[in-house]
Structure formats: C-alpha cells, structure tokens
Amino acid sequence: MRLLVVEDEEDLANWLLRALAQSGFVPDRAPDVRSARAMVTTTEYDAIVLDLRLPDTHGLVWLRELREGGDTTPVLILTAQGALDDRVRGLNLGADDFLTKPFALAELEARLTALGRRGRGQRSTRVQYGRLVFDSETRSFSLDGDLLALTPRERAALAALVQRFGKPVTKAQLFDKVFEMQSDAGPDAIEVVMHRLRKKLADSGVNVVTVRGLGYMLKAGSAEPS
Structure with a gap:
C-alpha cells in the first residue's frame, strides 16, 4: 500500500516512515503542502496521512484543493488532542478518517489498512x-x-x-x-x-x-x- 505522509515534524515523520515500512507499507514523506502537491501529480497513492499544522499551508486548505480538483485518494487526518473543530471541518471537506495525537501506531496501521481495503472494495481479511x-x-x-x-x-x-x-x-x-x-x-x-x-x-x-x-x-x- 503506497502512502504519502505529509508531516513537518522531523522526528515523528522519520519514526512513522520507518515503522510503516517495517509493516509492509510503502511510505513517502512530504514536509509541507508544496512538496505534497508535486508528489501527488507524479505518484498514485493508496492513502494520504495528513498533518494539519504545516509550515506553508494549513492541511485543510490542501484537502479542499484536492477534493475540488477531483482527487478521491483516501485521506486520514492527524489532529491535535481535542481539536474538535478541525475534525468536523476535515470530515466536511472530504477527509475519510482522523486520528488524534498522540496515537498508537497499531491503530494508525489498522485504519490505513481499512481505508485501502475500502478503496479496493475488498472484504475483511x-x-x-x-x-x-x-x-x-x-x-x-x-x-x-x-x-x-x-x-x-x-x-x-x-x-x-x-x-x-x-x-x-x-x-x-x-x-x-x-x-x-x-x-x-x-x-x-x-x-x-x-x-x-x-x-x-x-x-x-x-x-x-x-x-x-x-x-x-x-x-x-x-x-x-x-
């Protein structure tokens, strides 16, 4: 499952990429929205893990841009604990799932697997x-x-x-x-x-x-x- 992880925090991003790769995912990382825009134009991803507090553009702005452009790639949003407004806005803008920080890696992997299966129309394995x-x-x-x-x-x-x-x-x-x-x-x-x-x-x-x-x-x- 090919993933794009849009996360600017270096330590968290490196930990995520290493752990996801060990589980059989194929993750790429974009540190900001500008990089993410370029990457989705050249690579087809099965899902996007999207942080919201990015250095150049708010993640929800890019999410709206994706959906208005017809991109239906499943998006899982990472939000700060208790950021209810961001979660509601994200779902309204077309996010498929969300996870609050800090999170358990096993839960993130399970949610990504479910998103990928849903996108392919597969049943539970x-x-x-x-x-x-x-x-x-x-x-x-x-x-x-x-x-x-x-x-x-x-x-x-x-x-x-x-x-x-x-x-x-x-x-x-x-x-x-x-x-x-x-x-x-x-x-x-x-x-x-x-x-x-x-x-x-x-x-x-x-x-x-x-x-x-x-x-x-x-x-x-x-x-x-x-």
Whole structure:
C-alpha cells in the first residue's frame, strides 16, 4: 500500500516512515503542502496521512484543493488532542478518517489498512495460525472464536510478529511498534511484553521464540520454556 505522509515534524515523520515500512507499507514523506502537491501529480497513492499544522499551508486548505480538483485518494487526518473543530471541518471537506495525537501506531496501521481495503472494495481479511485467528482490519486476535485478552502493547507486538510469521523481527523493530515515540521505556522492556505473550499463547498452536542475535519470531509449535 503506497502512502504519502505529509508531516513537518522531523522526528515523528522519520519514526512513522520507518515503522510503516517495517509493516509492509510503502511510505513517502512530504514536509509541507508544496512538496505534497508535486508528489501527488507524479505518484498514485493508496492513502494520504495528513498533518494539519504545516509550515506553508494549513492541511485543510490542501484537502479542499484536492477534493475540488477531483482527487478521491483516501485521506486520514492527524489532529491535535481535542481539536474538535478541525475534525468536523476535515470530515466536511472530504477527509475519510482522523486520528488524534498522540496515537498508537497499531491503530494508525489498522485504519490505513481499512481505508485501502475500502478503496479496493475488498472484504475483511482473517488469517489463521493454529488456533490463533488474526483480523487484519480490527487488529484483534481470537482463540477458537473467543477474543484473546491482550494489552495494547501485547497486541501491537503480536500484530508485528504475525505479519512476518516464520521470520525474525528485531527488538528494535518491535520496540518501534510497541512503544510510542515519546516513551521513556528502556530497550529491554520488550522482553517483558514477549514473556507475557508467551504465557497467553500457551496451547494456541503458535509460539513466540527467541532467535539468538536477531530478535523474536512467531512460529507453529508447542510453547518454548518461559
């Protein structure tokens, strides 16, 4: 899924691009509306992630320009916490979804996946590994039809592992998925999340294994000792 991320904050933009690319998205970045205008004329995007407080033009001004010009690319707006007026105006101008800052990466990815599926007219996709079922639209997990009780961090970690089933995911990649950019958690905090996941996946037919020197991997089989 090809994305255009219109975001002027350097650290946030770099974090977003790195994390989205690790999940299989193909993101490009525009730091301002001028750059974004040029990029949409040369590249067809599946969705646009649009910040509003941009240095040259307000994001809603460009959104109106897009819609008046006949561009129907799905647009997800990033808004400041509590910016109700911006959200209402954005939806009225043709935005497809919005997310308030700070946000969980897993929620952003789920919303983008839903926008892409809606645009292609596809139905919800469910993937099963052993007794574990992953719904890629809601980012939820279930065992034998019952929702698996996971914390937001556990859910984000398991979603990252499912997307690369049978292949190792590094600690750094998981950290980006599980912890928000401003988190003061140490790099070893991911080990606590993995420990809890192993317990919750007992007898599920899949297991989180440690790949020495590489990170963690989700694979079929019985649980490894925790």
